[in-house]
Amino acid sequence: MAVESPVKIPALDYEKEMKRWTQVYKILTEDAPKIEHSPREMVWRKNKTTLWHYPAKEKKYSTPLFFVYSLLNKPYILDISPxxxxxxxxxxRGYDVYLLDWGNPGYEDDDISFDSYILDYLEKGVKRALRHSGAEDISVVGYCLGGTIASIFASITDLPIKNLIVATVPIDYSVGVAPEKWLEGLQNGTVSVDRWVDVYGTIPPALVEAMFRTLAPVNVSPYVGLVSRAHDSRYVDKWRRMDKWLNDSAPFAGAALKQMFNDLMKDNKLVKGELVIGGRRADLSNIKCNFFAVSSANDGLIAEGQSLPVMDLVSSEDKTYKVVEAGHVSLALSGLFAPIVDEWLSSRSDLA
Amino acid sequence: MAKEKYDPYKGFRELTGMWEKQMNSLLLSWSDNTDYIKLSNVGLQTHTRYLEMIKRNQEIMANFMNMPTKTDVKNVAKLTIQAEEKIDALEEQIWNLQDSFAAINKENMEFFGELVALSKQMKEELDNNVKELREAKKVKSDLQKLRKELSDTNELKAELQELRRELTEANGLKLELQELKQELVQYKETKNQEPVQEKKEFELAGAGTGK
Known part of the structure; x- marks a missing residue:
């Protein structure tokens, strides 16, 4: 007669374990996955910046969408897997989409400031998109720092922007996810990055990643998460794509970084309405188009308090604010952002 | 009992998540003080000076060895960027010209359209004028007829006036005749009365003599 052990030890699923460790081995030994883009064509190229056009499957709206992504990361997160x-x-869903890919600024691009990015690249890019599409107006979507850039652009441009959408956007730099003393040190001048930026010219991707890493120095949970779910091929594929993107930061042009630290973070000029771009004052109250702001509830990089003030700063009569149960990256990575945009935008876009 | 699957990673993952969160909070709270910030800035400035020194020395060495430096390559790259910007500016100017031409063409087309409409209108007006002229001619001939008739009528009128005059004259004659007739009647009456008178006078005269 068998005697049951008082300690219950459930049996291991050996098949699952084999699959798990085979996948882990593959991840460790294979190259990073290649990101295949949706069908697209190049409309314009200037220096490292490229304007891509992703035609609608079946065009339903004549108002095209223009994506402005952050300068810190690469925009392929918006088109990371089919x-x-x-x-x-x-x-x-029937939209013609344009994406301005800032590219990788080189050593020679150290003098590209926000002024240049907005006036020489973004404004010209939007002009090209308008001409290419033949549309009378356009909807601009800014993600993360791209949202800040899109907001500044919308406040100074004369181009016909019908709708402005910003997601996980940092506007008010008086608050943030960084420790209080860090921000204080930056704001009162205890820390100055100007000379450091000048010596590098353009900040290399490794240092950009390091800047992010300072906010969460210990970062083992993604790898533990991978091991724990390595038997799930879909999860592994998604993880690998995200890992590739996270370790693939863009270099940052020095002049723009100095402007970001000094004008936005230190002096918080955008909120105060004191930011001047190309001789034009970037006052967010100049934004009168339809406005939609999306924040992520679990955002580890941009606090909601950084985005929310924008609702009071813009003058739009039609403005909407939405908090989504997602993280800073997962909003784009999961594709959740597309239905959110469509839900708001469909009634505000002209039908084709 | 033996069929129950055991996932040894679930708990590990949860523990790691908690540990990571706590470690990050700990590190950030340790670094959340002014001394750390000042120390970081000293480190940053030292690192910067060190890099500046390396760069300066690199430039000097490269200059001695007659080798292009990263700065030289940067300057060349800037030239190509400037050229690209010029091409972009030219392209935009061509756009403006194209737009102007398109606008002019549109205006011309509108002008031609207006011209066509105007010539059509003129043709219609010409037809109308011809028609009106024809009618005017007809009216003119009618008028001439009328005029002729009027002149005939005038002649008739003159004749009538003459007749009227003659009639008036005839009336005068008639009056004269009447007067004459009246005078004749008077004369006759007078004549008839004269023998009686003469007779009376004779009688009167005779009576006198008879005595």
Whole structure:
């Protein structure tokens, strides 16, 4: 007669374990996955910046969408896999999508400031998109720092912007996820990055990643998460794509970084309405188009308090604010952003 | 009992998550003080000076060895960027010209359209004028007829006036005749009375003599 052990030890699923460790081995030994983009064509190229056009599957709206992504990361997060691509999600819903890819600034691009990015690249890019699409007006979507840039642009441009959407956007730099004394040190001049930026010219991707890393120096949970779910091929594929993107930061042009630290973070000029871009005052109250701001509830990089003030700063009569149960990256990575944009934008875009 | 699957990673993952969160909070709270910030700034400035020194020495060495430096390559790259900007500016000017031409063409087309409409209108007006002229001619001939008739009528009128005059004259004659007739009647009456008178006078005269 068998005697049951008082300690219950459940049996291991050996098949699952084999699959798990085979996948882990593959991840460790294989190259990073190649990111295949949705069908697109190049409309314009200037220096390192490229304007891409993703045509609608079946064009439903004549008002095209223009994506402005952050300068710190690469925009392929918006089109990272066929299943969860934000851009593909929008082209399937009948929108013509344009994406301004800032590219990788080199050593020679150290003098590209926010002024240059906005006036020489973004404004010209929007002009090209308008001309290429033949549309009378356009909807601009800014993600993360791209949202800040899009907001500044919308406040100074004469181009016909019908709708402005910003997601996980840092506007008010008086608050943030960084420790209080860090911000204080930056704001009162205890820390100055000007000379450091000048010596590098353009900040290399490794240092950009390091800047992010300072906010969460211990970072083992993604790898533990991977091991724990390595038997799930779909999860592994998604993880690998995200890992590739996270370790693929863009270099940052020195002049723009100095402007970000000094004008935005130190002096908080955008909120005060004191930011001057190309001789034009970037006053957010100049924004009168339809406005939609999206924040992520679990955002580890941009606190909601950084985004929320924008609602009081813009003058738009039609303005909406929405908090989504997602993280800073997962909003785009999961493709969740596409239906959110479509839900708000469909009634505010002209039908084709 | 043996069929129950055991996932040894679930608890590990949860523990790691908590540990990571706590470690990050700990590190950030340690660094959240002014001394750390000042120390970081000293480190940053030292690192910067060190890099500046390396760069300066690199430039000097490269200059001695007659080798292009990263700065030289940067300057060349800037030239190509400037050229690209010029091409972009030219392209935009061509756009403006194209737009102007398109606008002019549109205006011309509108002008031609207006011209066509105007010539059509003129043709219609010409037809109308011809028609009106024809009618005017007809009216003129009618008028001439009328005029002729009027002149005939005038002649008739003159004749009538003459007749009237003659009639008036005839009336005068008639009056004269009447007067004459009256005078004749008077004369006759007078004549008839004269023998009686003469007779009376004779009688009167005779009576006198008879005595």
């Amino acid at each position: 299943d969860t691509s934000v851009i593909a999600g929008l082209t399937k």
